[in-house]
Amino acid sequence: MKFRSIAVEGPIGVGKTSFVERLAGKFDAYRVLEDVENPFLQAFYEDQPGAAFQAQLFFLLSRYRQLQELAQRDLFHQITLCDYIFAKDKIFAYLNLDDAELLIYDKLYALLEQQVPKPDLVIFLQAETRMLGERIRGRKRRYETGIAEAYVNEVNKAYNYFFFHYNQTPLLVIDTTSIDFVKHEGHLDELVEQIRKMERGVQYYRPLGSSA
16 A cells, blocks of 8 residues: 555545545554534534634644644554545635634644644545535434535535645545445445555546446
8 A cells, every 4th residue: 555644535424434434444544533522513503603713723723633643653554544634624714714713713724734744645525515415414413403505515615626726645536426335345345446546646536327
């Protein structure tokens, strides 16, 4: 396996954590799962004043701490799988913060980003907004019950825009709209094969029979 550090990204509900958990078994990898517990998240989804800024800073510092701890571990002989990249924080910040909040946020992000190691490979999981909504409802997380489909669509568009311009690492883009890697082992095996064959640059994978 040429890539020792792999990060999986994608919009809300696309299945990042499930994918990392399944891949970890295939690669005998060390998993790094994002801590999604945020005391300000419920207030954010309820659109309470100031909650977006509080939630964003909490996530930023939590992700920074977790990735710093990862960088200090001796994982040379083991593949590392992470279900986010540090830059995701900025995607959400630019969706949810106003200009004054972004002025403060950008200064803090710039300081922290320099100290965060980049993965060797990023896998971007895509799905149609309709499918994301179904998956969000299916996992029944209490704090996600108030997420509007319009917001999920905005997040989805922001992710597609970000990764269309992404060039920091090799990138594998996977359309998951017609893939179920949790229930179908064959789907997972196909994705594992794509990862093993991945080279430099950007590659796209859409299963046979899916829409182009």
